[in-house]
Amino acid sequence: xxxxxxxxxxxxxxxxxxxxxxxxxxxxxxxxxxxxxxxxxxxxxxxxxxxxxxxxxxxxxxxxxxxxxxxxxxxxxxxxxxxxxxxxxxxxxxxxxxxxxxxxxxxxxxxxxxxxxxxxxxxxxxxxxxxxxxxxxxxxxxxxxxxxxxxxxxxxxxxxxxxxxxxxxxxxxxxxxxxxxxxxxxxxxxxxxxxxxxxxxxxxxxxxxxxxxxxxxxxxxxxxxxxxxxxxxxxxxxxxxxxxxxxxxxxxxxxxxxxxxxxxxxxxxxxxxxxxxxxxxxxxxxxxxxxxxxxxxxxxxxxxxxxxxxxxxxxxxxxxxxxxxxxxxxxxxxxxxxxxxxxxxxxxxxx
Ligand SMILES: C[S@@+](CC[C@H](N)C(=O)[O-])C[C@H]1O[C@@H](n2cnc3c(N)ncnc32)[C@H](O)[C@@H]1O
Numbered sequence: 001x002x003x004x005x006x007x008x009x010x011x012x013x014x015x016x017x018x019x020x021x022x023x024x025x026x027x028x029x030x031x032x033x034x035x036x037x038x039x040x041x042x043x044x045x046x047x048x049x050x051x052x053x054x055x056x057x058x059x060x061x062x063x064x065x066x067x068x069x070x071x072x073x074x075x076x077x078x079x080x081x082x083x084x085x086x087x088x089x090x091x092x093x094x095x096x097x098x099x100x101x102x103x104x105x106x107x108x109x110x111x112x113x114x115x116x117x118x119x120x121x122x123x124x125x126x127x128x129x130x131x132x133x134x135x136x137x138x139x140x141x142x143x144x145x146x147x148x149x150x151x152x153x154x155x156x157x158x159x160x161x162x163x164x165x166x167x168x169x170x171x172x173x174x175x176x177x178x179x180x181x182x183x184x185x186x187x188x189x190x191x192x193x194x195x196x197x198x199x200x201x202x203x204x205x206x207x208x209x210x211x212x213x214x215x216x217x218x219x220x221x222x223x224x225x226x227x228x229x230x231x232x233x234x235x236x237x238x239x240x241x242x243x244x245x246x247x248x249x250x251x252x253x254x255x256x257x258x259x260x261x262x263x264x265x266x267x268x269x270x271x272x273x274x275x276x277x278x279x280x281x282x283x284x285x286x287x288x289x290x291x292x293x294x295x296x297x298x299x300x301x302x303x304x305x306x307x308x309x310x311x312x313x314x315x316x317x318x319x320x321x322x323x324x325x326x327x328x329x330x331x332x333x334x335x336x337x338x339x340x341x342x343x344x345x346x347x348x349x350x351x
Contacts, residue, residue, distance in 0.1 A: 001232070001254065001328065001343075001344045001345075002341055002342065002343055002344070003250070003251070003254060003255060003256045003257075003341075003342045003344065004256050004336070004338075004339065004340070004341055004342075005247050005250065005251065005256065005257045005258075005259070005339045005340040005341075005342065006257070006258045006259070006338045006339045007241070007244075007247070007258075007259045007261070007267065007270075007338070007339040007340075008258075008259070008260045008261075009261060009262070009263075009264045009267065010260055010261075010262075011260070011262060012072050012075065012239035012240065012260035013045075013068070013071035013072055013075070014071075014075070015072075015075040015078075015079055015237075015239065015260065018075075018079045018237065018258060019079070020078055020079060021079070021080070021081045021082070022079055022081075022235065023079045023080050023081065023084060023235050023236070023237040023258065024080075024081055024084050024085075024166070024230055024231075024234035024235055024236070025080075025084060025085050025086075025087070025225075025226065025229050025230040025234060025235070025236045025237070025255075026076055026080060026084070026085070026086040026087065026088075026236065026237050026238070026239070027087045027089075027222045027225045027226065027236055027237075027238055027246050027249075028086075028087070028088060028089070028237075028238045028239055028240045028241075028246065029088070029089035029090065029215065029217055029240060029242070030069050030072070030088070030090060030239075030240045031215070031240065032090060032091055032093055032106055032215075033061075033062055033065035033066055033069070033093065033104060033106055033109075034058070034061065034062050034065065034093035034095050034104040034106070035091075035093045035095075036095070037213075037215070038065075038215075039053060041262075042064075042065045042068060045068045046064055046065075046067070046068060048064060049061055049064045049065060052064060053097070056097045056098035056100075057097075058095065058097040058100075058102065058104065062104045062109070066106075066109050066110075066113065069110070069113070070113050072239050072240075073110075073113050073114060073117055074117065075239070076117075076161075076237075076239070077117045077118060077119070077161060079237065080161040080237075081161065081166065082161060082162045082164060082166070083160060083161060083162060083164050083165050083166035083167070084160070084161045084166065085122075085158060085159070085160055085161075085229040085230075086114070086119065086158070086159045086160075086161065087156055087157070087158050087225045087229065088110055088114075088155075088156070088157045088158075088159070089127070089154060089155070089156050089157075089217060089221060090106045090107055090110055090154065090155055090157065091106065091107075091151065091153075091154035091155065092104060092105050092106050092107060092151060093106060094148070094151060101148070103151070107124075107155040107157060110157055111157060114157070114159045118161070118162060119159035119160060119161055119162075120159065120160045120162070120163055121157070121158070121159055122158040122159065122160055123158065123191060124155055124156060124157045124158055124191070125155065125156040125158070125191055125192070125193055126153050126154075126155060126191060126192045126193070127153060127154045127155065127156055127193045127196060127221070128152060128153050128192060128193065128194045129152055129153065129154065129196075130197050156193075156221070156225065158229075168231070172231070173324070174231045174232040174233045175231045175232075176321070176324040176325075177232055177324055177325065177326040178227070178230070178231045178232050178325075179321055179322045179324065179325040180227050180228070180322075180325070181288070181292045181295070181317065181318070181322055181325070182317065182318035182319055182322060183292070183295045183318075184227075184288070184292075188224050188227070188228055189228070196218055196220045196221060196224075197218075205272055205273040205275070205276070206243055206245075206269065206273065210243060210269055211243075214242045214243045214266060214269075215242065216242055216243045216245050217245055218245075219245055219248060219249055219252070219284075221245075222236075222238075222245055222246040222248075222249035222250075223249040223252060223253060223284065226249055226250060226253045226255055227253060230253075230255055232254055232255065232328075233255075233256075234255050234256065235255065235256040235257065235258060236250050236255050236256070236257050236258075237257070237258045237259075237260075238257070238258070238259045238260070239259075239260045240260070240261070241259030241260055241261035241266070242261060242266055243266050243269045243270060243273065244259060244261075244266065244267075244269070244270035244273060246259065247259050247270070248270075248273055248274065248277070248280070251274065251277055251281065251330055251333075251340075251342050252277075252280060252281040252284045252285075252330070253328075254328035254344045259339075274333055274340070277330045277333060277342075278329065278330045278331065278332075280330075281328070281329045281330040281344075282329045282347065282348075285327035285328070285329060285347040286347070286349065288327065289313060289315070289327070289347075289349060292315060292317075293315055296315060296316060306318050307319070307320075308320050308322070308323045309323065310322065310323055310324075310325060311323055311324050312324070312325065312326045312346065313325070313349060326346055326347075327346070327347035328344040328345065328346060328347060329344065329345060329346075329347045329348065330342055330343070330344055331343045331344060331345045
């Protein structure tokens with residue numbers, strides 16, 4: 001099986017190279033409005049943003065930054081198939097301007113923008129990020145009432161393009177082979193994620209300084225979302241591609257991808273990240289199988305049996321829907337004019 005990964009060093013406010021209704025899933029994390037690290041980027045897109053910030057007009061700057069993102073959301077409505085899903089990872093921002101501290105609710109403004117464009121909001125995920133900080137306050141310390149709650153979560157907002165679910169041909173193999181395990185369903189489809197700790201980060205190949213500069217998310221975020229909301233053969237688009245974590249996840253998950261990124265230096269970072277993509281994709285698949293086998297052992301220790309046998313792996317599964325699950329590993333990657341072509345083979349589980 002081959003997948004293609006198209007990359008554009010270009011502005012995603014105009015996605016003219018992407019055909020109407022040609023993408024099944026969007027997974028992305030935009031620059032977060034009112035977070036200082038993205039001020040210069042937003043000011044390049046609209047110079048009026050600098051003057052609003054300098055004059056202390058936080059609300060006007062917030063709105064002007066979102067107006068830039070809105071232009072990308074306009075394009076998503078066009079390129080996503082009916083019933084296609086958009087997953088937007090975004091955090092709120094806290095900021096003091098002119099000595100006035102407040103929160104800028106990015107998640108609420110993005111939700112409004114998608115609703116205005118005909119998307120239906122679906123239940124979202126609150127991603128509770130691991131933190132080392134023991135000091136749970138901002139502001140005036142131990143004296144009420146002027147301390148503030150610290151923000152230690154981000155959102156994964158989920159929207160469906162239009163009111164209808166995607167339709168598939170009956171018995172579609174590409175859907176059944178892309179099944180997830182019962183216990184993964186229970187963990188992934190919970191509305192608070194506390195277990196994304198970036199465990200694979202050592203393998204993911206983003207140096208810490210680049211992670212800081214790019215706002216890269218851990219591979220586990222796009223990988224899970226790809227498994228939850230797409231099937232083999234589908235294409236995922238990331239209009240704010242950064243260091244390419246979404247494409248890396250798509251390569252591991254055996255989906256096609258398209259990425260747009262303004263900063264061309266991130267492409268070199270990505271070249272390094274896919275150096276060892278064969279090993280990474282194997283490790284991701286094997287880890288899922290190992291965790292599943294641990295789950296089977298725990299069930300059996302509790303005296304519960306599982307009802308079905310997997311067809312492609314030596315393991316029982318809970319439901320018939322999981323029985324055809326088939327992981328894929330990357331066998332080879334070739335550079336093409338528009339990005340990469342990747343050859344996948346069924347995951348080899350011996351040795
Ligand atoms: C939060 S980062 C994404 C990080 C990415 N998820 C990763 O794991 O590396 C947002 C990215 O969007 C890019 N960007 C912002 N506006 C853009 C636009 N209009 N078109 C294309 N890329 C844009 C920025 O350069 C930045 O790399």
